Amino acid sequence: MIRQGFILCLTLLPFISLFFIAPSMGIENNEAIVHTVGLTIILSGINVWLATTFAWWLLWTESRWKHVLEWLVFLPLFIPMLATLFGLYLILAEVGLIGTYVGVMLALLVVTIPYSIRLAYNGMAVIGRPLLEQARLLPMSRRVVYVLYPLFSRTMRTIALFSTVILLSQFALIQLIGAGLIPTVTTELYQSYAGNNRSLALSNTWMLILFPVVIYFLLSGWNRWMVRMLKGRLQ
Amino acid sequence: MSLNVVDLRKQFGSRQILDDVDFEVALHDIHAIVGVSGSGKSTILRIIAGLETADGGDVRWNHRSLNKIPAHKRRVTMLSQTALLFPHLTVGENVTLATRKRSRKQAEHWLQVVRLGDRYDAEIHELSGGEQQRVSLARALAAEPELLLLDEPFTNLDPKLKLDLQRFIRDLVKELNLTAVLVTHDREEAMLMADRVTLLEAGKVTRTGTVEELYDSEPGFGDFVMIDGELRPLSEVEISETIGEPVQLMKKIYRFGQCFGEYHFEDGRSIMLPTHEWFQIGMMYRMKRKEEYHA
Amino acid sequence: MLRSSVALTILVSLFPLTALLFLGIEATGTDWGALLTDETWRDSFVTTLYVVSVSTMLSLVFGTWLARTVVKQRWRFTSTILKIPMFVPHIAAAYLFWLLFSGANGFGGIEANERDYVTVILTYIWKEIPFVFLMMLGTYEQLNRGYVETAKTLQLSPYAQFKHAEFPFLIKPLLDSTWILVAFISFAYEVPALLGVTYPKLLGVLAYERLSTGLYLEATAPYAVALIWTCLVGFGVFVSYLMTASLRRRIERGVRR
Numbered sequence: 001m002i003r004q005g006f007i008l009c010l011t012l013l014p015f016i017s018l019f020f021i022a023p024s025m026g027i028e029n030n031e032a033i034v035h036t037v038g039l040t041i042i043l044s045g046i047n048v049w050l051a052t053t054f055a056w057w058l059l060w061t062e063s064r065w066k067h068v069l070e071w072l073v074f075l076p077l078f079i080p081m082l083a084t085l086f087g088l089y090l091i092l093a094e095v096g097l098i099g100t101y102v103g104v105m106l107a108l109l110v111v112t113i114p115y116s117i118r119l120a121y122n123g124m125a126v127i128g129r130p131l132l133e134q135a136r137l138l139p140m141s142r143r144v145v146y147v148l149y150p151l152f153s154r155t156m157r158t159i160a161l162f163s164t165v166i167l168l169s170q171f172a173l174i175q176l177i178g179a180g181l182i183p184t185v186t187t188e189l190y191q192s193y194a195g196n197n198r199s200l201a202l203s204n205t206w207m208l209i210l211f212p213v214v215i216y217f218l219l220s221g222w223n224r225w226m227v228r229m230l231k232g233r234l235q
Numbered sequence: 236m237s238l239n240v241v242d243l244r245k246q247f248g249s250r251q252i253l254d255d256v257d258f259e260v261a262l263h264d265i266h267a268i269v270g271v272s273g274s275g276k277s278t279i280l281r282i283i284a285g286l287e288t289a290d291g292g293d294v295r296w297n298h299r300s301l302n303k304i305p306a307h308k309r310r311v312t313m314l315s316q317t318a319l320l321f322p323h324l325t326v327g328e329n330v331t332l333a334t335r336k337r338s339r340k341q342a343e344h345w346l347q348v349v350r351l352g353d354r355y356d357a358e359i360h361e362l363s364g365g366e367q368q369r370v371s372l373a374r375a376l377a378a379e380p381e382l383l384l385l386d387e388p389f390t391n392l393d394p395k396l397k398l399d400l401q402r403f404i405r406d407l408v409k410e411l412n413l414t415a416v417l418v419t420h421d422r423e424e425a426m427l428m429a430d431r432v433t434l435l436e437a438g439k440v441t442r443t444g445t446v447e448e449l450y451d452s453e454p455g456f457g458d459f460v461m462i463d464g465e466l467r468p469l470s471e472v473e474i475s476e477t478i479g480e481p482v483q484l485m486k487k488i489y490r491f492g493q494c495f496g497e498y499h500f501e502d503g504r505s506i507m508l509p510t511h512e513w514f515q516i517g518m519m520y521r522m523k524r525k526e527e528y529h530a
Numbered sequence: 531m532l533r534s535s536v537a538l539t540i541l542v543s544l545f546p547l548t549a550l551l552f553l554g555i556e557a558t559g560t561d562w563g564a565l566l567t568d569e570t571w572r573d574s575f576v577t578t579l580y581v582v583s584v585s586t587m588l589s590l591v592f593g594t595w596l597a598r599t600v601v602k603q604r605w606r607f608t609s610t611i612l613k614i615p616m617f618v619p620h621i622a623a624a625y626l627f628w629l630l631f632s633g634a635n636g637f638g639g640i641e642a643n644e645r646d647y648v649t650v651i652l653t654y655i656w657k658e659i660p661f662v663f664l665m666m667l668g669t670y671e672q673l674n675r676g677y678v679e680t681a682k683t684l685q686l687s688p689y690a691q692f693k694h695a696e697f698p699f700l701i702k703p704l705l706d707s708t709w710i711l712v713a714f715i716s717f718a719y720e721v722p723a724l725l726g727v728t729y730p731k732l733l734g735v736l737a738y739e740r741l742s743t744g745l746y747l748e749a750t751a752p753y754a755v756a757l758i759w760t761c762l763v764g765f766g767v768f769v770s771y772l773m774t775a776s777l778r779r780r781i782e783r784g785v786r787r
Contacts, residue, residue, distance in 0.1 A: 007596070007608060007612070008608060008611050011611055011612055011614065011656075012611070012614070013630075014615075014623065014626040014630055014656060015626065017626040017627075017629035017630045018626070021629075049535065050535055050538060050539045053532055053535040053536060054535070054536055054539040056532070057532060057536045072540065072543050072544070072547075073539065073540070073543045075543075075546070076543060076545075076546040077709075077710050077713065078709045078713050078763060078767045079546050079550070079713060079760055079763070079764075080713045080714075080716055080717030080718075080734075080759055080760055081714060081717060081718055082717045082718060082719060082734045082737060082738060082756060083549075083550070083553065083717055083756040083757070083759060083760040084549050085549075086549070086553055086737070086741065086752065086756045087546070087548070087549020087550055087551070087552045087553045087756075088545065088546075088549050090549070090552040090553065090555075090753075091545070091552050094552075106545075109542055110546060110549075113539065113543065126668070165618075165619055168619035168621070168622070169619040169621055170720075171621055171719065171723075172719035172720065175742070176738075176741075176742060186619070186621055189622070189625065190621065190720075190723075190724075193625060193628075193724060198629075201625060202629075205622045205625045208618075208621065208622035209618055209622050212617045212618075212619075213617075216617070284679075284683050285683075286682065286683070305682075306679075306682035307681075307683075307685050307686060307688070307691070308685065309683075309685075310685065311683060312683045312684060313680070313683045315680070317676065317786045318786070319676045319677055319680045319786055321681075321695065321698065322698065322780060322781045322782075322785045323694070323780060323781050323784075324694070332684070332686070332690075332694065333684045333685075333686075358783070358784065359780075360780075360783035360784045374684065375683075378683075378684045378685050384683075
């Protein structure tokens with residue numbers, strides 16, 4: 001009991017910083033919030049889609065390229081983030097995507113997708129091949145709606161959440177690829193910190209922490225509602 | 236020296252798994268605990284091994300309580316359903332690890348005892364299920380236990396292999412003067428291997444006795460016949476026209492597309508066995524061991 | 531539809547490798563000799579090694595220990611709480627730690643920005659322990675307890691029990707976690723930029739600043755450093771996976787779940 005309490009305290013301790021000073025209540029930059037929300041939704045959506053389909057393919061494929069492709073998609077996890085970023089900067093500069101929304105989006109996708117595929121693959125491994133094999137016997141639309149979606153909904157929520165957290169952690173990426181033209185809550189935090197505006201930095205920190213929380217609850221609610229509705233249709 | 240299990244109690248949640256379980260295992264005996272799955276028999280074994288703690292009661296070895304002694308200091312080894320050989324080690328290394336002095340020589344000796352003397356350097360996945368179980372036995376013996384626990388170690392083996400290994404382990408335990416507790420749901424297995432049997436039902440001991448006592452009085456233990464002065468399960472027995480013990484065919488019935496006959500012994504006992512269709516009711520036949528079981 | 535999205539994923543996954551190719555091309559003009567003798571880079575390299583090894587080591591040890599304990603003791607609530615820091619963005623975590631150790635509010639003893647990078651290490655540990663915890667949690671939950679029990683009944687010491695009945699099954703996830711953490715921590719900007727000091731900077735910070743500050747716009751050194759560091763990590767990955775390949779295959783084939 002004492003050990004547990006100690007571990008919990010250490011885990012939660014850094015959060016007390018949130019209450020040291022009052023965050024500034026006025027929202028300074030609406031554009032940053034809009035950008036952050038937009039990027040989050042698009043990035044999470046694409047990640048969930050690409051990662052689940054790829055993991056599904058990987059689970060069943062008999063292609064002799066399976067192992068090569070498995071390595072290819074997981075390899076970026078072992079490449080230092082900034083190295084990928086520097087290279088991406090060079091590629092995107094070549095095609096004129098620096099300073100654009102698309103360029104930022106693409107760079108974010110590149111750094112998030114390996115994690116998402118890994119999560120999706122692990123999620124499917126936990127459910128297990130035998131059960132998923134049963135699902136494969138159903139026609140496509142029913143399989144996806146009634147079996148795969150309810151089974152994967154938690155994994156999909158985790159993927160969306162992870163993509164969001166990685167996105168919110170990126171200052172260098174968004175600053176470099178976005179050429180400073182695409183402000184997000186993260187770049188705002190960094191600038192308010194550098195400008196020594198503590199209460200503004202704190203309000204941005206609050207936002208960065210609350211963002212994933214809100215997404216978590218929204219997605220949980222949505223998943224619960226969807227599963228209940230699907231169950232209702234089967235009765 | 237003996238093993239005493241005294242008033243053992245165990246509860247999982249609201250379910251009473253063991254309810255005042257009492258029995259004694261004599262030195263050098265093989266003692267079987269027989270019960271259906273969920274009767275709590277494996278829990279008894281786990282408590283004896285120290286892998287589980289009892290809510291009440293005591294386990295005594297040589298009149299000394301084992302309750303406070305951790306599993307790895309009890310000198311009790313266990314053979315379970317799966318061989319559970321450490322996959323990062325070779326066959327021989329698995330056995331060497333268990334020897335007291337990490338001695339390769341001793342490990343080789345134990346592998347020879349289980350007739351796998353030439354497989355020291357083999358990898359685990361190269362062995363068949365039966366061979367893996369034999370390595371597991373060698374490993375358990377290499378730890379020089381005072382008490383050997385057998386937790387349904389034959390469940391995953393095919394019938395022929397199962398019978399071989401049952402005999403082999405029984406002979407080995409006797410030869411090495413070990414004491415063993417066998418847990419099984421299979422009465423046939425208990426009859427074949429054990430000296431004494433404890434019957435367990437829903438966590439309670441319903442009876443303890445020698446194999447002979449149970450054979451005479453317990454239903455389900457009667458499916459054995461005496462051939463060549465030894466008890467044999469019915470699955471090992473067939474009816475012939477020429478050699479074996481005399482029996483009389485009383486009745487023929489057809490089940491699942493097969494013909495069965497009811498035979499009476501001279502002392503009035505009867506058994507059911509697969510039968511040739513041309514055998515005639517009222518005639519005398521002979522009962523013998525099946526060829527495939529003659530070792 | 532499945533095929534086209536698989537193709538798209540492969541295409542996206544090819545980007546990092548292409549990125550390395552571009553890095554290589556861009557770095558060709560670098561004066562490698564000067565780079566290796568440049569004291570700023572060298573100090574930065576040493577400091578980075580120190581921060582990475584300490585943070586990774588501690589995260590691995592604590593994360594694994596926590597996963598083991600949580601599964602063994604069935605601490606459901608603690609398990610949930612332990613995952614929380616993972617969902618705090620790195621930069622937010624860094625700011626929380628900055629506030630925790632800076633100025634009037636801070637705890638005594640450690641400054642928010644100091645040369646030993648203690649706050650950077652603490653931030654990384656706080657963020658990465660949950661990651662390792664999660665990776666190992668799955669492993670421990672799927673681990674066949676029979677192996678440990680067998681080890682116990684074979685009268686192996688607690689250390690030998692861990693060595694033979696647990697550790698072999700941890701090799702793969704530990705290896706994965708180690709290199710993911712090294713790649714992640716070693717060459718990043720956000721956390722050390724917020725909590726670091728002006729000298730010596732961590733490699734990621736130094737490279738990013740050299741790249742994005744007007745003063746060094748023409749320099750190829752940051753690209754060269756990024757490439758060297760990636761090669762070093764890549765070499766580590768390659769060697770460690772190669773060295774454990776036969777052992778991992780043997781375990782995979784022989785394990786009973």
